[in-house]
Amino acid sequence: MPARRTSAAAFLVLAVAGAALVGCSKKDDGKASADGAAGPVQVTATDSACGLSKTSFPAGHVELAVANKGSKVTEVYVYSDGDKIVTERENIGPGTKVTINAEIKAGTYEVACKPGMTGDGIRQKITVTAGASASAKADDRLTQAVADYRKYAQEQADATVPVVEQFAAAVTAGDVEKAKSLFAASRVGWERTEPVAESFGDIDPKTDTREDALEEGQAWTGWHRIEKSLWVDGRIGDEEKTLAAQLVADLKDWQKRVPEAEITPTGMANGAKELLDEVSKNKITGEEDRYSHTDLSDFAANVEGARQAYELLKPVASENEPELSRTLDAEFEKITELLGKYRGADGTYTSYDKVTEDERKAFSDAVNSLGEPLSKLAAAVVAK
């Protein structure tokens, strides 16, 4: 249904068609009136206020129509308990409007507007009621997929912590070589389920920040800080030992919090896509593990985690979009096969500084070939 770019009439047609589309999907659910009454939540952000058109609405798809009427660039967050990010949008310029779409489950939340993009923001409590839309139309298979994915995320965290403890023990013992040999392995479970860890907001910056991503005044902690000491400096001091202990503590916090993570089917699908985005942006270029060159290990873990999310969503996705599902099967297979060529008998991967430009291009092609169809997975699991 292409719309003519320059014709006002065509925009009208598009709008009508769009309405018809929404109308259809709602009629199918038999809840046209309930949803129709819902509509988007208007968020009016100014330099001193964060106004909401309503503070109570039913669970399911929630549309936040944000208008920044202030003079500063703002951000809007939806937090659940403990400031876990449910959804967020940054860089909303003065005078601009954006729409944030999220799937929100029943519960109490806080909406925060952050004029100037700093601080805790101006907060408003909201209540999302269990009701009509989401729960009623939830597909049992998707509910199962979410439960299974949470189980997977928990398993990964449970398996990771002991390896990180070994890694930390090697650091504490001042054993550079042993610490180096455990570095890549200590990251696998984290990399497989990174979107879950990132959803907590506060853990990722402490554990997985690269030097160039530091904000002014932010202390550099976590894996990559220790990586630099091991590979560049080749020595371990008291500071590194403290950092290793901190890394263990932070990851235990992650392990403990997986049960509270907000996981939705579309969140899983978009999380899978984000893992590929991570690969595309940081691993292909060799920026992620720039000192240790263990990028391919992270790369493989990202792909494995994305594939796990996809496999769990596949019963629904393959029914809604069979062709997309076939493409994803084929592309996951191809990229897995390609990565396999770089995996040694001991499970470690070729050092990325030994991977030629041509080989990197082949990886890039494989990532693009998978990432593009993967970006369509979320739509394929949206309840119809």
Added chain:
Amino acid sequence: MDAENEQQAAPAEGGGQAQRAGLSRRAVIGWAGAGVALGAAAVGTVAAATMSDGDGAAAPQTSPEVPFYGEHQSGISTPVQDRLHFAAFDVITDDRDALVKMLKEWTKAAASITGGREVGGGAVGVVPESPPDDTGEALGLPASRLTLTIGFGRTLFEKDGQDRFGLRAKLPEALVELPKFKGDRLEAARSGGDLCVQACADDPQVAVHAIRNLARIGMGVVNVRWSQLGFGKTSSTTPDSQTPRNLMGFKDGTHNIAGTDADSLAQHVWVAPGDGADWMTGGSYLVARRIRMTIETWDRSSLKEQEDTFGRTKIEGAPYGKQKERDAPDLSAMPADSHVRLAHPDSNGGLMILRRGYSFTDGTDGLGRLDAGLFFLAYQRDTRKAFVPLQTKLAANDRLNEYITHVGSAHFACPPGVRKPGEWWGQTLFG
């Protein structure tokens, strides 16, 4: 903002500056008027486009939309637009069906974008959870005379001795591997390609949007091998308009094939039945050369040296010994190694190519100089009888070689046009 108000306002300002401002404002109004007309006739234009014979040459310069469907691909004899985004692609699959499917999707998208419409489900998207089909940066912009022209490289037919897609038998003899010309310093990363798409438009954003969306649709099937942006068209296929200048400051392409000159097009540009591969009938062969100009040394050369190099005067563009740009040249009056003398049809048995090049500057060369030059595009009926002999001669003798280096090269077979909806790019080759 109608024309009448504009005319009333102009004299009141007076002076040279106001006159210049008046000119450009009128140009803007011309565009706006076209846009309004387009909006009003939205439905009709689409219908008309599907009925057109594809002869874009007759379209006036301000026409916002060039018909996509026709006997020949648009973007060849079409009046040259202001901007270029050219991309060469490598096919990364060995699945012929996947390639054909992509070509069909490309065709559909190309018909939409050249008509000023969005790709697929549009930039708004179908569901908010999914990325929109169209990347959106051309929203609100007119079609801007966008044309998209596809070509197939030799390596699509055969690569490293492999018949990749069962096309080897269809490789046209005219699609030769270009010989190494004297002075060539070709970079692999700027040369070759299994496929190419030439996007020309009056707005660079519209051209880039087109290539970007095709590249996106092609993920998993093709990747971008190299791409080139171009500005300031250096050749005109509309003899009535002012001949554009290249970065050396000279008028370039004075004696080009006019898009309206059906006889010359038939003789020199379009592949005719019996020329060779049947699937190419109505198509044309494209040679793309990235020609780096050492503009720094050029700028230090005397006006006389510059004019001797071309064999024309710099300001008027008149051939040596004549007054006006379009005066018939007396080749014997030009230096023997001058560019125009060597390249002129009269020195080459009447040989002509249709040029459609653009200037470029791509950052620096790492030595503190601009990486600037001419992205040369030439269409012809048979490259073996046109570009190859011409360039062999120029590479050996042209005084211009002192200031230029060919650093990129590619050769493509551009199939005939997509005549109506339902047909697709490459159908005559794959179908």
